[in-house]
Amino acid sequence: MKLYSDKIKEIGKILVKDVMRPVHEGIIDSETPIVKVLELMATEPKRRIIYVVDRGKLIGIITPKVLLEFIALKLGKVDVLRKAEESIGLRFIIGTIAQDYVGKIVACHPDDTLAEATKIMVENLMDEIPVINEDGKLVGELSFIDILILALYKLKP
DSSP: OHHHHHHHHHHHTSBGGGTOBOOOSSEEETTOBHHHHHHHHHHOTTOOOEEEEETTEEEEEEOHHHHHHHHHHHTTOGGGGTTSOTHHHHHHHHOOBGGGGOBOOOOBOTTSBHHHHHHHHHHTTOSEEEEEOTTOBEEEEEEHHHHHHHHHHHHOO
């Protein structure tokens, strides 16, 4: 058991930049119509996060939860949203572009360790996380699958 513990600790010291992958899809401009965001999520079912950028800088993310809240409101199920912020209902009623739907930016940096990135992911219930540089530019993403694959590789005898 101690052998596994030591190997897991080694994995935690690896830097995000050594494991992250480039983002080739799921990046939209802040002015993208919300209908296009819904289409993107529907046609890319493996994509769990849509990255919203403005001049290359990450300004937020749109998750399936946010899109479901939008649909619930449009279906007249506003009681679903009462637990959220007061502004959420107004945002969904008048919002027509991606920037109206972005959630808070939760991200890691290329020089963070996997231990740090994993902690952020667990605390925020994320299965993938954007990787941004010091200027806030989206430079990659890290998925729990990336971490699992690395762990399996390192734990094999």
